[in-house]
Amino acid sequence: MKRRWWSTSNVDVGKLPELTSGTAFLPGLMLTAGAVADLVRGEMSLPWLGGAGLLAFVALYVTVAYRAFDPSRRANRIKLGLLAAHAAVTYPLALGYGGNWIQLFIPLALVCGAVLRGQHLVVALTVLGGSAGLISGERDHDPLAAMINGYGTFISGLVTAAILGLAATAAELRRTREELARSAVDRERLRFARDLHDLLGHSMSVIVVKAEAVRRLMERNPAQAAVQASDIETVGRQALTEIREAVSGYRESNLATELDRARSALSTAGVTQDVQLSGPPLDPETEAVLGWVLREAATNIIRHSNATHVEIVMVHSQQQVRLEITDNGTNQPSSRPAGTPDAPGNGLKGLAERLAEAGGSLVAQVGPQGGFQVIAELPKPM
Template sequence: MVADARATKGCDRDADLPGPPASAYTLLPWLLMGLGAFASLVDGTTPHPWIGGAGLLAFTSLYVAVSFRAFVKEKRESRATLGILGAMAAITYALSLSYGGTWLFFFPLLSLACGAVLRERKLGLAVMVLASSAGAISGMEAGEVWDNVTIAYGTFLSGMVTAAVLSLSQTVRELRDTRQELARTAVEKERLRFSRDLHDLLGHTLSVIVVKSEAARRLAPRDLDAALGQVADIESVGRQALTEIREAVTGYREGSLGTELDRARSALLAAEVEPVVRLSGPPLPSQVEALLGWVVREAVTNVVRHSGATRCEIVVDGAPGRVRLKITDDGRGVPSVQPGAPGPRIGGRIGGTGLKGLTERLAAAGGSLGAGPGPRGGFQVSAELPVDPADAALEAELGRGQGPGTEHGAARG
């Protein structure tokens, strides 16, 4: 979680890094290309200078307007912006046909404005028309062929390069935004995972401590040695809880089904609930064992805290490709939830916060979780997970298929 938070800060810093130009002010310096036309107005070589000056002023004003509208998507795609480009085109053709010479540089400026606004086919068509027009009008003045090619090529290049640079700039911004969003999502997922682990760890541990404390209080007046044994169990559970919390915080916790079953037996016996554990099937991969261990932990915690049961049966049935876990008690079900009352539900059945979190965990691994009234009363939690035979064989070869204290095919009560 700390690493994800650092990643989020890193993405925030990325947003401040220099990148391709993405501001209207980067387009304004290109207006210097119109200095030649302005100079011809000043030295009097342009006939009807007032008309030329008005055209220059109008084109410059429209160019500035397009530059600032090009970086706002809604404005860039509006009809008003297209109308401004049309007006710039009319002024460019009128001035170039009337005066020629340096006034032809309005074509690269117009192409640049089109590159900032238009995209895809519209851009290609507009740039090709402008480049052809610039070359043709230049040729009408009987200038050098190379000059005609240069003005046409410059017009084409202005529009295409501008469009490419601005598209790259937009892509970079979108990628930075995406990175920040992914980092935020990762942090949220890690917080959710940690909260689930903390709920499952502390909920079970504190329930066991409470039950064993009550047992010690009941036994103390008549059997001090048995009471001290319960106190020793409380100390052991507390130390184990500290270890598990540290492992959960660092993200390296791996649960063992056998270990969880032994803890479940101890917690049930302390609560004066008869435990019955039946296991069958081949060895399981450690990841599947860990998920089933979480289910056992949460279900047994609910039995101890809420059910009022006298018997709890835990059945693990392994089959090729699938493993099923059922935890059934003979208690009063879920007395805190009345029929028709609002509350969390799993597949249409009653479920609490812990079971809801387990449902999401198992669903992410391709499994499922159900919870509701048992077939003979009480309450039942059932889980099903896929098992990869290759993973199971590897776990068995490494000697990790069984947790301590479990026996396949055995029934223990």
């Protein structure tokens, strides 16, 4: 199916034929119609010389017009040389024959508008417009025709340059908009991948731990094993709900809820907790980010640390809130397979990105007494 030329989908304004191809300048050759008519009527001296000059004029006009829009053939010296040759043909024809031949200055001005920019364009158009007016006044002795030819030459080149400049700006804006759209898609893809990792990593770790508990308790304590199996079902259903919410973009982590989940998962894994949370209530954005930190830290402790105890401490200062999570595990950061400074994984790397976006920072390091420590700091909202 052919795409319509006016479609806004996948169309680069800078590639539209009307604006970036020499074909758009071919109608300018209609301004030679008066000179052609003079040749046909034979109302001029040396018609063969005028015909040869007109053919040269047309050839140079077409060459300059197409070269102006060919990126591989836009050397400045060549363009300026062709423009000079074009002018060298135009002036003798206009001076020698006058009348309709003076209108040849307008096509020359058109290609000047396509090739030149800035001061060079203004100077060239001023010279061409002034020349057209002076030659017309001298040859035809008609002040009105002189003014029309001079002004028409100047404004034709100026309008051409303005239109091409606007087209180039529109093309750049289109490319910028497409790049921003791609960046937005990349950011959203990264956000979703990060959320999915954090959601599934924690939930799967809890399910694995509880499944191990079910296996251990199945023979000696079936009732407790049934409780753990029920927890697995609950965690699985909650994980499905969270994934749906993440896909919809509505889920925000809650620190109190994440703390309850973390304590339950850590207890099931045989990890005792010392929780010390102080200070006033947090704003929703800060609480959401710290909830992600707590979730990821608890997941890493269960999966990698071999820890038996963890301390969770949150303190406030005038400028910031600080969350510290420290375990007594035997694995050091360099030996942990994911989310560590020495072997960065998706978990803590994603958390660092979240905190950076919120103006905070994340530190993952060896704890004061060994083990592993995660420190998250966020500025308090003004």
